[in-house]
Amino acid sequence: MTETVTANGFKLDTGGQRVVVDPICRIEGHLRIEVNLDDENVIRNAVSTGTMWRGLEVILKGRDPRDAWAFTERICGVCTGVHALASVRAVEDALGIQIPENANHIRNLMMLAQYTQDHLVHFYHLHALDWVDVVSALKADPKATSALQQSISKWPKSSPGYFRGTQARLKRFVESGQLGPFSNAYWGSPAYKLPPEANLMAVTHYLEALDFQREIVKIHTIFGGRNPHPNWVVGGMPCSFSLNETGAINMEWLNLVSSIIDRSIDFVDQVYIPDLKAIASFYTEWTNYGGGLSGKNLMSYGDFPRVANDWSQDNMYLPGGAIINGDLSKVHEVDVRDPEQIQEFVAHSWYKYPDESKGLHPWDGITEPDFELGPNSKGTKTDIKEIDEDAKYSFVKAPRWRGNAMEVGPLARYVVAYARGDKEIKEQVDGLLHDLGLPLTALFSTLGRTAARGLECSWSAHKMREVFDNMLANLKAGDTATSNMDLWEPNTWPADAKGVGHVEAPRGSLGHWVHIKDTKIESYQAVVPTTWNASPRDPAGNIGAYEAALLGTPMANAQQPLEILRTVHSFDPCLACATHVMAPDGEELAIVKVR
Amino acid sequence: MGIQQTFYEAMREHGITRRSFLKFCSLTAAGLGLGPEFAGKIAYALETKPRTPVIWLHGLECTCCSESFIRSGHPLAADVILSMISLDYDDTLMAAAGYQAEEILEQTIAKYDGNFILACEGNPPLNEDGMYCIQGGKPYVEKLRRMASHCKAIIAWGSCASWGCVQAAKPNPTRATPIHKVITDKPVIKVPGCPPIAEVMTGVITYMLTFDRFPELDRQGRPKMFYSQRNHDKCYRRANFDAGQFVERFDDEGARKGYCLYKMGCKGPTTHNACSTVEWNGGLSWPVKSGHGCLGCSEDNFWDRGSFYSAVTDLNVVGQVESRADKIGAVLAGAAVVGVAAHAAASVISHTKDNNKGGDSHD
Numbered sequence: 001m002t003e004t005v006t007a008n009g010f011k012l013d014t015g016g017q018r019v020v021v022d023p024i025c026r027i028e029g030h031l032r033i034e035v036n037l038d039d040e041n042v043i044r045n046a047v048s049t050g051t052m053w054r055g056l057e058v059i060l061k062g063r064d065p066r067d068a069w070a071f072t073e074r075i076c077g078v079c080t081g082v083h084a085l086a087s088v089r090a091v092e093d094a095l096g097i098q099i100p101e102n103a104n105h106i107r108n109l110m111m112l113a114q115y116t117q118d119h120l121v122h123f124y125h126l127h128a129l130d131w132v133d134v135v136s137a138l139k140a141d142p143k144a145t146s147a148l149q150q151s152i153s154k155w156p157k158s159s160p161g162y163f164r165g166t167q168a169r170l171k172r173f174v175e176s177g178q179l180g181p182f183s184n185a186y187w188g189s190p191a192y193k194l195p196p197e198a199n200l201m202a203v204t205h206y207l208e209a210l211d212f213q214r215e216i217v218k219i220h221t222i223f224g225g226r227n228p229h230p231n232w233v234v235g236g237m238p239c240s241f242s243l244n245e246t247g248a249i250n251m252e253w254l255n256l257v258s259s260i261i262d263r264s265i266d267f268v269d270q271v272y273i274p275d276l277k278a279i280a281s282f283y284t285e286w287t288n289y290g291g292g293l294s295g296k297n298l299m300s301y302g303d304f305p306r307v308a309n310d311w312s313q314d315n316m317y318l319p320g321g322a323i324i325n326g327d328l329s330k331v332h333e334v335d336v337r338d339p340e341q342i343q344e345f346v347a348h349s350w351y352k353y354p355d356e357s358k359g360l361h362p363w364d365g366i367t368e369p370d371f372e373l374g375p376n377s378k379g380t381k382t383d384i385k386e387i388d389e390d391a392k393y394s395f396v397k398a399p400r401w402r403g404n405a406m407e408v409g410p411l412a413r414y415v416v417a418y419a420r421g422d423k424e425i426k427e428q429v430d431g432l433l434h435d436l437g438l439p440l441t442a443l444f445s446t447l448g449r450t451a452a453r454g455l456e457c458s459w460s461a462h463k464m465r466e467v468f469d470n471m472l473a474n475l476k477a478g479d480t481a482t483s484n485m486d487l488w489e490p491n492t493w494p495a496d497a498k499g500v501g502h503v504e505a506p507r508g509s510l511g512h513w514v515h516i517k518d519t520k521i522e523s524y525q526a527v528v529p530t531t532w533n534a535s536p537r538d539p540a541g542n543i544g545a546y547e548a549a550l551l552g553t554p555m556a557n558a559q560q561p562l563e564i565l566r567t568v569h570s571f572d573p574c575l576a577c578a579t580h581v582m583a584p585d586g587e588e589l590a591i592v593k594v595r
Numbered sequence: 596m597g598i599q600q601t602f603y604e605a606m607r608e609h610g611i612t613r614r615s616f617l618k619f620c621s622l623t624a625a626g627l628g629l630g631p632e633f634a635g636k637i638a639y640a641l642e643t644k645p646r647t648p649v650i651w652l653h654g655l656e657c658t659c660c661s662e663s664f665i666r667s668g669h670p671l672a673a674d675v676i677l678s679m680i681s682l683d684y685d686d687t688l689m690a691a692a693g694y695q696a697e698e699i700l701e702q703t704i705a706k707y708d709g710n711f712i713l714a715c716e717g718n719p720p721l722n723e724d725g726m727y728c729i730q731g732g733k734p735y736v737e738k739l740r741r742m743a744s745h746c747k748a749i750i751a752w753g754s755c756a757s758w759g760c761v762q763a764a765k766p767n768p769t770r771a772t773p774i775h776k777v778i779t780d781k782p783v784i785k786v787p788g789c790p791p792i793a794e795v796m797t798g799v800i801t802y803m804l805t806f807d808r809f810p811e812l813d814r815q816g817r818p819k820m821f822y823s824q825r826n827h828d829k830c831y832r833r834a835n836f837d838a839g840q841f842v843e844r845f846d847d848e849g850a851r852k853g854y855c856l857y858k859m860g861c862k863g864p865t866t867h868n869a870c871s872t873v874e875w876n877g878g879l880s881w882p883v884k885s886g887h888g889c890l891g892c893s894e895d896n897f898w899d900r901g902s903f904y905s906a907v908t909d910l911n912v913v914g915q916v917e918s919r920a921d922k923i924g925a926v927l928a929g930a931a932v933v934g935v936a937a938h939a940a941a942s943v944i945s946h947t948k949d950n951n952k953g954g955d956s957h958d
Binding site for chain 2: 022025026028030032055056057077138173174175178182184188207214223228230231236239240248371379381384481488561576
């Protein structure tokens with residue numbers, strides 16, 4: 001008997017054909033997916049394996065906590081800045097540092113710019129090719145493409161000549177016989193449903209978005225000096241305002257920020273959102289697949305404080321909480337300090353705990369790598385053909401909230417905010433569902449996840465305007481401070497302090513837990529969005545979000561993993577984040593490096 | 596770096612007939628769902644000089660190099676990818692996945708043996724038999740070695756590939772190892788930085804395509820056109836350094852006037868990069884201009900040179916290209932904090948004292 005039911009209620013069947021997809025491309029980092037297909041090519045078992053580990057935990061031990069943001073920022077260069085922000089928040093929490101209002105505004109602006117740019121790049125450059133057939137665009141009539149574009153958006157770049165130009169360029173490219181990043185893909189597959197005109201429109205916007213995303217990140221460059229990897233500082237922001245001096249941020253740069261915000265709103269609302277709706281309308285069957293945990297357990301920490309240093313959910317532009325068993329009538333409060341709430345398990349991860357039946361809160365966590373394949377795996381240690389998911393099988397740990405596997409990310413944030421009755425979010429969601437003629441339950445799907453990210457991109461672009469205006473009002477009132485340096489010097493710190501900093505990163509809930517002892521980092525742990533979503537099984541048998549979402553999906557062709565890519569990409573995986581694992585116990589890891 | 600041989604010539608050399616070649620072109624066209632008229636065009640293209648194939652591998656890294664690359668304003672990343680090179684493999688951007696993706700690597704070796712550029716982002720970990728970075732079920736280092744043995748030259752993108760970077764900081768638990776220490780028989784050009792500046796990345800590629808050779812490199816393998824001077828040498832706040840006008844803490848009066856960040860730990864005096872000349876994101880700004888000191892992210896082992904907020908004291912300039920004798924002399928003399936540049940040392944000392952008294956004195 002190969003059929004089982006998991007603790008979180010999913011039916012698994014490990015019989016049938018096993019299909020391996022490694023690498024999963026168009027993501028950050030390295031991920032392997034294995035699935036079992038039944039006779040009708042429907043996915044009946046799914047296994048998510050994070051295949052990299054960088055071991056930053058020992059590296060942070062003993063360092064100056066004011067430096068930690070720079071180290072942790074390098075966990076990820078795609079969602080750049082999110083770890084740096086979580087880190088400075090964790091250190092500020094530990095040391096009791098209050099940041100100025102302007103620093104809060106600037107941090108909000110930088111994170112909103114990150115959402116806008118990251119979601120845009122994800123949709124067009126990491127996800128679109130799952131839905132858009134590039135080669136089919138060659139068959140499009142540019143006039144019809146122009147008519148399509150003009151019927152859905154007032155975006156000015158819509159003439160037949162404009163689309164003819166892109167098509168001619170694409171034709172030259174294909175005729176060269178060198179397809180570059182489009183080589184060996186799945187063009188012509190029956191799984192692609194868009195007419196050639198829609199494909200040409202989307203390919204054109206692939207190029208336009210690639211150009212425009214460069215503009216959005218200039219907000220990071222102004223406040224943080226560059227992008228990727230802008231600079232931050234414990235106690236506020238490193239930049240200063242200098243409204244009547246030469247040498248810092250003045251009216252000219254503020255005007256540039258304002259202009260970028262306006263252009264971002266236009267691009268997202270006139271290009272991304274209409275494309276999203278147009279593409280979604282051809283793939284509404286994807287509201288039936290890929291739901292996984294989303295209809296059950298979702299979590300968001302909440303983020304974007306209106307007023308600095310107040311972490312209550314009432315103060316958040318995007319309020320958080322947890323939904324359990326799909327009950328939207330109740331949003332549970334999440335306490336990141338409570339040792340009983342967030343815990344990480346390693347029974348199926350390539351790490352060792354003294355007692356692997358139990359989970360550990362991040363302040364008490366251990367990270368000791370233990371790479372070993374299970375007895376039923378196929379191949380050898382350095383040439384894995386098939387993973388044995390009954391044993392340890394991933395460099396990703398299994399985080400749980402009160403024992404539950406949770407989905408995090410834009411969809412989780414949107415459902416939590418919707419359940420809390422947030423007016424802006426509700427209006428957006430109801431509007432989109434109305435336009436597509438879909439019920440609320442359609443959200444709990446691959447398409448719902450992709451749609452929520454698009455809505456959030458629009459939300460963040462508009463929210464930048466509100467935050468920017470609030471910042472100007474604060475400057476007008478005479479407050480130009482950007483940093484609080486009162487507790488900058490280590491001799492002002494307590495001998496022993498613990499802190500936690502959390503961020504809603506583009507991909508979901510991110511937390512950093514730090515322990516500072518005698519002015520140095522004693523331990524550091526991060527639990528990141530992709531650790532939640534790409535999670536392997538836990539000792540109780542709960543499967544993670546990717547694994548759950550893949551179940552029940554029919555594949556058009558077992559040799560072409562388009563359907564797997566669609567659902568996995570809908571989460572926007574970030575494996576460098578998921579598998580960096582910061583842990584407190586440097587001593588134990590020091591043994592490992594001898595190997 | 597140019598490719599002398601066309602794909603057609605390479606196929607003929609491998610004993611493939613013209614007839615088979617044309618059949619291959621028809622199959623390629625059909626495989627893409629295109630009509631027979633495309634077969635002729637593909638055949639024509641393959642008989643003429645191809646765009647240089649680039650295989651872009653990812654080891655242990657954070658993908659900030661790829662993100663930086665797509666920020667390039669001149670040339671645009673899209674123009675590089677569509678018109679200048681043929682980016683045949685890049686797991687961050689490519690449409691295919693799984694074995695269809697991995698197949699491209701062997702196809703590239705078959706078609707362009709010795710004639711493709713290997714672009715490496717990130718590095719291989721060598722501990723645990725290389726299995727801290729698994730791709731296609733195997734250690735990443737195997738894939739790196741296989742592709743390196745058939746490539747023409749290697750670009751080591753960023754500080755991970757060039758030096759090791761964050762995962763190689765002490766105690767380097769995975770034994771993350773830079774490319775030139777794993778691949779020793781191919782030319783490697785290092786383009787360090789965490790990440791490198793976008794226009795530096797596209798500048799290196801376009802130089803190689805335009806002039807058909809590597810740009811001139813320094814002794815550490817970095818292109819001199821971007822790494823021959825220190826950020827400090829061309830810093831627009833250099834006048835404040837020379838005048839002894841320093842920021843003492845973030846957001847103080849000096850910070851608001853854009854004074855020198857040396858005392859806030861700026862590593863500009865020891866960092867070879869183009870930030871102060873090319874600047875970032877279309878020449879808009881760079882870390883010092885925004886108010887934070889340089890982290891030194893393009894230098895070897897910059898993570899283990901003390902806190903980012905400690906003033907430079909361990910000027911490890913001996914052996915570095917173009918270090919001037921007076922600087923080395925100052926360091927060896929143990930001039931510590933004031934040894935950044937001997938010619939400025941006196942003013943640093945005098946004005947540091949003045950500033951500490953709360954004065955805002957200038958020369």
